[in-house]
Amino acid sequence: MxxxxxxxxxxxxxxxxxxxxxxxxxxxxxxxxxxxxxxxxxxxxxxxxxxxxxxxxxxxxxxxxxxxxxxxxxxxxxxxxxxxxxxxxxxxxxxxxxxxxxxxxxxxxxxxxxxxxxxxxxxxxxxxxxxxxxxxxxxxxxxxxxxxxxxxxxxxxxxxxxxxxxxxxxxxxxxxxxxxxxxSEARALLEAHCTADEYYRTNIRKKKRKELLRIKRRLGELGELQFSCLQDRTNLDSWIDEFLALERKGWKGKSGSALDCADATREFFRATVRGAAQSGQLERRDMCLDGQPVAMLVNFRSGRGGFEFKTAFDEDYASYSPGVQLQIENLDCLDKDAVDWVDSCAAEGHPMIDHLWSGRRHIGRFSIEPQRLAxxxxxxxxxxxxxxxxxxxxxxxxxxxxx
The missing domain is CATH 3.40.630 (Aminopeptidase)
Incomplete structure (x- = not known):
């Protein structure tokens, strides 16, 4: 047709x-x-x-x-x-x-x-x-x-x-x-009903919080640990290159599903991130050790909502839970008046984000009957x-x- x-x-x-x-x-x-x-x-x-x-x-x-x-x-x-x-x-x-x-x-x-x-x-x-x-x-x-x-x-x-x-x-x-x-499926949703600190303490067990703090300190002993959150176009192209390289270095690169594994997805990602930055809807976060990215996250904003689009972390540091550490920093969005919710865009039952975010967003597929009898x-x-x-x-x- x-x-x-x-x-x-x-x-x-x-x-x-x-x-x-x-x-x-x-x-x-x-x-x-x-x-x-x-x-x-x-x-x-x-x-x-x-x-x-x-x-x-x-x-x-x-x-x-x-x-x-x-x-x-x-x-x-x-x-x-x-x-x-x-x-x-x-x-x-x-x-x-x-x-x-x-x-x-x-x-x-x-x-x-x-x-x-x-x-x-x-x-x-x-x-x-x-x-x-x-x-x-x-x-x-x-x-x-x-x-x-x-x-x-x-x-x-x-x-x-x-x-x-x-x-x-x-x-x-x-x-x-x-x-x-x-x-239908239910995926993790972050909702702004309290401060970041209150949310973290309510949803993560005390024993788990202590363990995450311990491994964060251990990671910090390996070098200077820095977290950053940027919403402008400062060094944007080099940041995009680092993200693509970090994602390809991990299991997605080995399986051929990383964005950098094909020209089409690579250029799509570049254009999308640049476009979001130009529209004032981009938020990029990273955790670096001695200036080298260990975990990176791309968020998009629209109205009073947010969407986590892509995340990548260095699997050489997997024992330090770099992705989780960056997500904990990401909770500070709850302290910003401009955000009511953030969609994880993750699959239902995701082993990491489902344990951090208690809210759920239900997504479905709908089939609608046509008019013609045939x-x-x-x-x-x-x-x-x-x-x-x-x-x-x-x-x-x-x-x-x-x-």
């Missing part, structure tokens, strides 16, 4: 507060935009949208997504679904999500449409301006139905029970569509197969919305 053939859809809808003009008479416009046509005008509107997003997601901000589209493999028909408050490029951008057709759904050769995620993208929640969540889904579903989408819509990596999830379920319920949460039959057949496999594997899906 060539999504680029979609025609711009316009309709009269009532918008949310916050945009000037007669909302009842506003012409909203939804269309699919090819990545090759991203220009400065769109980037400006995109940046404004990210600053007003109902749910922050740095992975769909322009400085992250544009380098990913340029460097990483994706379907030729991948498009940006855009929702505008009026005439495109001359009105506020209300919503954005990269979507495209897929021919394989897990193990099954089932065509469907899905939001785009890659191996270095850890959240798939669309960027939608506050108050326009239901309209975003209404316009997306209408656009796909009008064209005749293949199979069904699958949303991967969306925050469960957030404003976008709630709006999607409400819209689907009103349209008598099934909207099934087909997979495609509905495909959707329901897939869902029947998924439920059968889930029972065989005794897999449980936790849905906070039902609690």
């Amino acid at each position: 060539d999504l680029s053939g979609f025609q711009t859809m316009q309709g009269r809808d009532v918008g949310a507060d916050g945009l000037a003009g007669d909302r009842s008479a506003r012409q909203f416009a939804a269309h699919f935009h090819p990545p090759s046509r991203i220009d400065a005008r769109l980037v400006e509107a995109w940046s404004d949208l990210a600053g007003q997003a109902s749910e922050p997601n740095i992975f769909y901000e322009h400085w992250f997504l544009v380098p990913a589209l340029a460097q990483l493999r994706h379907h030729d028909d991948l498009q940006l679904f855009l929702l505008w408050a009026g005439e495109p490029h001359r009105s506020p951008l209300l919503g954005l999500m990269p979507v495209g057709p897929e021919q394989q759904f897990g193990r099954w050769p089932v065509p469907h449409v899905q939001n785009w995620m890659h191996h270095n993208c850890f959240l798939g929640t669309p960027l939608v301006r506050k108050g326009f969540e239901p309209m975003f889904w209404e316009k997306l579903l209408a656009a796909l139905d009008e064209r005749g989408w293949p199979g069904f819509l699958h949303i991967n990596g969306m925050t469960i029970n957030g404003p976008l999830d709630q709006a999607l379920r409400m819209v689907c319920d009103g349209q008598k569509r099934r909207c099934d949460l087909v997979h 495609d509905r039959a495909v959707f329901r057949g897939v869902r029947l197969g998924e439920r059968g496999m889930g029972k065989l594997r005794k897999r449980k899906i936790f849905d906070p919305a039902e609690v």
